[in-house]
Amino acid sequence: DAKTTQPPSMDCAEGRAANLPCNHSTISGNEYVYWYRQIHSQGPQYIIHGLKNNETNEMASLIITEDRKSSTLILPHATLRDTAVYYCIVRVGSYSGGGADGLTFGKGTHLIIQP
């Protein structure tokens, strides 16, 4: 799996959009970008994933650059409950016949939402 780089921590004001960056300059053509988050002492929670197109679901939006070397997770209206560690993970998706082994978690970004 390709390596990812994330800032260790970020602050965001409640109600504002939180934009979390991730660099993955060695990403391969068959690797997807996944985002998970972990709220204190809970199990990680899947947020969103994408290959090359931008994606949006009820939780967040994922913007992937055209060269796929970086991406941004956007929480459009952050709340205090969004305070968590956010992990960006790059790995092969099922379309490529892989991705059944475990996830590799780095240290992630600790996002703190300020009231």
Next chain:
Amino acid sequence: DAGITQSPRHKVTETGTPVTLRCHQTENHRYMYWYRQDPGHGLRLIHYSYGVKDTDKGEVSDGYSVSRSKTEDFLLTLESATSSQTSVYFCAIMASGRGNEQFFGPGTRLTVL
């Protein structure tokens, strides 16, 4: 929560004793995983299973064994617990399909004295 439960949720045990943690899922997923999480480390894969009786080792498998005799249950056993195995253990399933996203259980906090 993808129907994942873990038991026990908390356990304190002594060095040298055997410990078994259970992961139970209700949605018939083929793939199941055990991770551990320690301060200063992200989650690390211990073992995973790709079907009944089919398992494979992960990054930190030494000192652990697993079994999967039914689709819904994945057991993690510490044959002789050591203090270095004090950790929070998470089970996960993979939702097979386009994204292969994983969904995690609530965790088991294990303390080995």
